Amino acid sequence: MTQEKLYLREDVYIDPLVNKWYAWPNLLAPITYAMYMTKTHKRLMNSFVNNYELHIIANQDAGMAGGGEFVNCTREQVADVRKLIDKFENEHGICRELCEAVKQLDSLLRSHTSGESIEPLYEQVPELLKGYVELHMDLYHQPSYRLIEGLLYRSPYYQETIQSVSFGILSDTEARPFVLSTPRLPAPDNLQLHAPFNAPLWDRIFRARTEPVTREEAEAMFTSVPTEGGLDWRELFTVEAPTRTYQAPAEEVRLAYVGHAGFLIETARCAVLIDPVIANRSAGNADQVISYTELPEHIDYLCLTHNHSDHVNIESLLQLRHRVGQVLVPKNNGGSLADPSLKLILGQLGFQVRELDDMETTPLPDGRILSIPFLGEHGDLNIRSKTAWLVELKGKKIYAGADSSNLEPRMYQHIQRLVGDLDVLAIGMECVGAPYTWLYGALTTDTVSRAVKESRRLNGSDFDKAARMVSTFRPRQVLVYALGMESWYSYFMGVDYGDDSQQIIQSGRMVAHCEDLGIPVERLCGKQTLCLA
Known part of the structure; x- marks a missing residue:
């Protein structure tokens, strides 16, 4: 029976x-x-x-x-x-x-x-x-x-x-x-x-x-x-x-947006997952999300950009652990109270973890993963555990910048001379973040003045900073993401934008700017899949 x-x-x-x-x-x-x-x-x-x-x-x-x-x-x-x-x-x-x-x-x-x-x-x-x-x-x-x-x-x-x-x-x-x-x-x-x-x-x-x-x-x-x-x-x-199951890519490079700051980048020979915050599928979002059943059974590398809970999401990581070969994380300062080691944290969760320093490379069967310096979004704290990722597969170059901010344009000019132009530039534009004490205040042991709180915020790129990246890298396509617009993430994002919110205004300017330049652009919300031939 x-x-x-x-x-x-x-x-x-x-x-x-x-x-x-x-x-x-x-x-x-x-x-x-x-x-x-x-x-x-x-x-x-x-x-x-x-x-x-x-x-x-x-x-x-x-x-x-x-x-x-x-x-x-x-x-x-x-x-x-x-x-x-x-x-x-x-x-x-x-x-x-x-x-x-x-x-x-x-x-x-x-x-x-x-x-x-x-x-x-x-x-x-x-x-x-x-x-x-x-x-x-x-x-x-x-x-x-x-x-x-x-x-x-x-x-x-x-x-x-x-x-x-x-x-x-x-x-x-x-x-x-x-x-x-x-x-x-x-x-x-x-x-x-x-x-x-x-x-x-x-x-x-x-x-x-x-x-x-x-x-x-x-x-x-x-x-x-x-x-x-x-x-x-x-x-x-x-x-x-x-009913929705994983379908492997053919010969092309496939880029799937899996929600918030998450990307699955694949060829037929390898899979790279960045900052996964995987939504559970329900009747209310069934056609809008890529959930666990649609992800590959083996993920060669899982890359994490920085130690914030909407990027290092333990809820998703635990459910993906049995599929992951190795986790790549940014190199740590070593022992800072505000910057605990991601390698050690994820090691406690049972992952195999490797730290990468700025501009360090990991080879892939069809290309490489490159760790890109990440500036900003941490309230001027000396946080080293942050990196953006450039994934190059079959000659296609995809940059996932998460919440990094273009505080020093010369840095990206130096990087462009090394990596060339991009096929896809993805950048978060949470340009009005909370005061740094919202997240790190519990670690301070002295009073922080209101002026300091208001000055030192968890800001990502605004239009001017993001537009300079477009000018530098000359991407064939631009994706604006990690804004927290998906309603099914409200339980950990806690944001509620209106049309007059700077995040919407600034990212809208970015969309209009790219359209004026003839560059395909999208402000991501819900699932999206691109094939890079």
Whole structure:
């Protein structure tokens, strides 16, 4: 008798969680996690418990809910949020102590103004950080430190036991709560499995999107670890095979836009995926997205541009891990609090990872991948973990610039002399980003003035900067992307543009400019596939 075969439904989504909060890279690095948990998560949850009616009202108003300052939980969940606060205080109080230790270390180093040797300060390093930091001075006698990250991941401060994955089913009437403001609590509409992110279990589950399993195999996967939530695992599966499946390219170079800042670039011999944030298909977006069932079963290289959650998206990465050969990431500064190593973070997730420096090349069967310097979009912080990618296949050159900004046009002129003109130039134009403290504020231990916040923003290219890139690289086609316009990404983007938004105005000018030059141009939203003959 033939056993019934089950597929993981296409409208099943996941929330990877660290202590019930949506996981993004800085929540995996031990010290940054302690800072965000103490200074952001606890603050938001305390605010909700103390004034939950305001939060509930605010989340009913799109204008108020933006920015991630309001917890999107219900009146009935107040007690559960209070329990999570108590758990943070009692079981994970070490995080509060680590946060205080970082503050003390910052104060210690700021007080060292003589320019003399910093070595005597090792004795004054807070006890919790002793042996985990190296103190140093720059050429102008300014003291600082680096975290010894490889050691921290092997310390008691890195806890895989607080990692879990929550499964849910997409609703076309109810949006997922914004990821940076709201904990994911066990509820009747989810099923949370407690296992580390590097567990082989996740590969077995996510393969079931395209490779069916028996009912017994599915039951074993979902009952092999502790669970919470009221959703029955059987509701996550269907007997119907996916109707949209992967189709390999022929002889051409194929470029598929897979959403937000994601591109799949292929020939018949290799596949390169950049910044994947893969949407789950539902009735509401069925014809607008390229989802997991339409991606190749083997991806030679997965390239990541920079350490922001809409580019290094753990939700998508976990579901792709079983398909990926190697991940390419930008080279890291080494131990900066604001710039944790992507190589080490992704290594904890079970990936094979290689770092590339500026202008370093990785060969492909039909060409190469080149790491291109990435300027801007990080509020002037010394963030090294950022790179754009140039993929050259069969002589076709595709530049994926993500949120990089043309702050120094001479740099691109130097690069153009080395790589020549482009076939495709793709650039993000999120030209009015949030103040840098919106993302990095939890890592600061001193007050930042309003003037500094407003001046130092997470800006990408505006029209003038992007137009200079067109003039320099003379592309045959221009793509404007990574604007967060796709509604199905609102749960992590949190943007709501109007016609008068500068992002729309500036990118619209870019479209008109390219049309005037006779260059095909498109502002990407929803799936798009190009064949470069």
